[in-house]
Amino acid sequence: MKEIIQKIDEVYKRYDYVENKGEMLLFLIKILMLKFLVDNGRVVLDRKNAQKLRMDFTVGGILRVWSRGVSNAHHWTDEGKLTLSGLIWEDVKRFIEDTDSFENKNASVIGELYEECLHRSHKKSQGIFYTPDVLAEYMVSLCVSVVRKEKILDPACGSGSLLSAAYDYILKNTKDLEKETVHKRLLQKSLCGVDKDPLAVLVTRITLALKGEKYCYPAGIMVGDCLDKASADFKDSAFDVVIGNPPYVGHKEIDSEYMKHLKAFYSDVYQNKGDLSYCFFKRGYELLKDKGRLLFLTSRYFMEAYNAQALRKFIREHFTIKRLIDFNGLRVIGGIGIDPALSLLVKGRAPTRHAARVSRFFVQKGKLRETPVYIEDLESSQPKLHEDFETSQSQMDDGLWRLYGPRTKTVVEKIEKRAPFTLENLVDSFQGIITGNDKAFIFDDDELAAYNFNPRFLHPWIKNRNVHAFEITPPVKQILYTNEIEAIEKHPYEEVYLKQFREKLTSRRECKNGRLPWYAIQWGRNPECFMKKKIIFPYKAKDNRFAIDENRYFFSADIYGLTLKNRLYSQVNEEFLVLLLNSRLYNFYFKSFAKKLGVDLYEYYPNTVLKLKIPDVSMEISDKFKGFYDKIINLTETTQKKDREALLLEVDRWLYGYFDINEEEINWIEKQ
Numbered sequence: 001m002k003e004i005i006q007k008i009d010e011v012y013k014r015y016d017y018v019e020n021k022g023e024m025l026l027f028l029i030k031i032l033m034l035k036f037l038v039d040n041g042r043v044v045l046d047r048k049n050a051q052k053l054r055m056d057f058t059v060g061g062i063l064r065v066w067s068r069g070v071s072n073a074h075h076w077t078d079e080g081k082l083t084l085s086g087l088i089w090e091d092v093k094r095f096i097e098d099t100d101s102f103e104n105k106n107a108s109v110i111g112e113l114y115e116e117c118l119h120r121s122h123k124k125s126q127g128i129f130y131t132p133d134v135l136a137e138y139m140v141s142l143c144v145s146v147v148r149k150e151k152i153l154d155p156a157c158g159s160g161s162l163l164s165a166a167y168d169y170i171l172k173n174t175k176d177l178e179k180e181t182v183h184k185r186l187l188q189k190s191l192c193g194v195d196k197d198p199l200a201v202l203v204t205r206i207t208l209a210l211k212g213e214k215y216c217y218p219a220g221i222m223v224g225d226c227l228d229k230a231s232a233d234f235k236d237s238a239f240d241v242v243i244g245n246p247p248y249v250g251h252k253e254i255d256s257e258y259m260k261h262l263k264a265f266y267s268d269v270y271q272n273k274g275d276l277s278y279c280f281f282k283r284g285y286e287l288l289k290d291k292g293r294l295l296f297l298t299s300r301y302f303m304e305a306y307n308a309q310a311l312r313k314f315i316r317e318h319f320t321i322k323r324l325i326d327f328n329g330l331r332v333i334g335g336i337g338i339d340p341a342l343s344l345l346v347k348g349r350a351p352t353r354h355a356a357r358v359s360r361f362f363v364q365k366g367k368l369r370e371t372p373v374y375i376e377d378l379e380s381s382q383p384k385l386h387e388d389f390e391t392s393q394s395q396m397d398d399g400l401w402r403l404y405g406p407r408t409k410t411v412v413e414k415i416e417k418r419a420p421f422t423l424e425n426l427v428d429s430f431q432g433i434i435t436g437n438d439k440a441f442i443f444d445d446d447e448l449a450a451y452n453f454n455p456r457f458l459h460p461w462i463k464n465r466n467v468h469a470f471e472i473t474p475p476v477k478q479i480l481y482t483n484e485i486e487a488i489e490k491h492p493y494e495e496v497y498l499k500q501f502r503e504k505l506t507s508r509r510e511c512k513n514g515r516l517p518w519y520a521i522q523w524g525r526n527p528e529c530f531m532k533k534k535i536i537f538p539y540k541a542k543d544n545r546f547a548i549d550e551n552r553y554f555f556s557a558d559i560y561g562l563t564l565k566n567r568l569y570s571q572v573n574e575e576f577l578v579l580l581l582n583s584r585l586y587n588f589y590f591k592s593f594a595k596k597l598g599v600d601l602y603e604y605y606p607n608t609v610l611k612l613k614i615p616d617v618s619m620e621i622s623d624k625f626k627g628f629y630d631k632i633i634n635l636t637e638t639t640q641k642k643d644r645e646a647l648l649l650e651v652d653r654w655l656y657g658y659f660d661i662n663e664e665e666i667n668w669i670e671k672q
């Protein structure tokens, strides 16, 4: 493989005057296809064939040599006729002869090589990441039947890795005598795919065609937009299986016209800030027969993301959730920033007592293993890397899918039984400031003397790295909070300084549309919130990091703040809350349903944090915790680490006791 990629690079270098990269890719695909045919003895490069190939080096031309006359009705590409010069033909021949043979290789090698050739940046913006072989084989084994003659669709088939795996899986389970008939049936009737990328579609067709000894046209593979019925006109309710790895494309990368189309046709799954892949669930549903199976490899975010609430509802109401495989942040598809999950769904409402089977991998520190290791674990009857459990579908909350095993469930239930409030009942939350131009508004302490600003407009400024559990690193920066200035002309020092940024500041959207004066901070929030006693926490962290600020710090948008509501119903104070939130028990509790980012980072947005249940403690307990808190913040982590740890342990033990968590459960919590 390495050697052939090297050779492909050489071809690229030699032909770098070809400006159209698509043409270059097509040229390579044709060489690879011809090499496959030659290495497997289906085309002989004798003089006659060489002459024909040179005169018509098109996909159709090459296939005509293989099949001795492909019908013109078979639409392969729009190439017209293409003649190669003698030199280039020699180059092609050398490539075929000099690289490792494709003899007895799976034709899917063409797809793998095509993927290698695609430019990475192009791949990312289009959500193009193909399914690795092992994962494709495993996916197929989960949803394809080898006995029934099923219609199978990949709605975003790329270069065909899933369809190729489905083909191999079915053929492997077919008697030798029937193989030719089954091959024909699969290509002409059963296997369907669509993709927006014409070259990827071509590669899928070629891959499937090359799997047969004799030429047969793969009729079900087409170019089109699966989310647009006019463009990919498959009949609804036509498929037994929809299998796919649909594109993951966030709202920022979707063109506004296309977004309108999505919102019009997919409003029940796709709303603001949704991901393109959400729409594929609905389209997949429409295309499936009743009781048909859908298996998608997607990002796991849809199980937790705020913007996927409608999708979760759609899935719960329209499908029976058979199996969810949550890799839990293990990035088993190399080279992409996606945390994958597999969802196996059956079209049709779930019976009342239906329980979905969930396989969830444990969080694993250290180096990721090879993908086959994880697949083996999924197939093992004694898994080591994940836990299997069932979860009642009717109890899956559209607000957030909480998928946890029985041990975690018992602990969560114990907490929630003794905790009548949600954090939302007790606090108001607010996000930090977005200045819209930090250069203009944020200053190091030591540079400020030079400017003579009115100290009334200056406030200490912190960012998320300042915030730790219980502690805040003292700020060394300040913000010039100009939203407290009514008329800048009356403040010459501030005006003169800011004028150098005027052009940039004026170009901010809120200034352009007249909502803010040019010198204002873009999202200044309500300054009073910053002046209060408040609990603050970073929006992304590995562990719970809550701290109390009584120094009127202003902070950036990567921090959130909480202020206590009027204590009408509850007697908790900030100190109790911070000790509770930073405890091992609440760290565990939060992570049981928090949105994960990669292996060990979590998202701490209020829409999840505020869902934490909080106990109704007496004033006496709140005061006891205040006592703990005062002692803890007076012990620094460096010099009095042991005393501090002992106190934190005491708090942890107290909380375990309060929630009736037994030793076995404590071990489970602390092992995580």
Ligand SMILES: C[S@@+](CC[C@H](N)C(=O)[O-])C[C@H]1O[C@@H](n2cnc3c(N)ncnc32)[C@H](O)[C@@H]1O
Binding pocket: 126, 127, 128, 129, 130, 131, 154, 155, 156, 157, 158, 159, 160, 161, 162, 194, 195, 196, 197, 200, 224, 225, 226, 227, 244, 245, 246, 247, 248
């Ligand atoms: C993540 S890749 C997966 C390819 C293939 N299913 C696999 O598993 O290897 C996503 C593919 O979706 C295609 N795509 C993006 N939007 C599409 C749409 N609206 N309709 C059909 N295909 C689309 C891209 O061109 C890309 O090939």
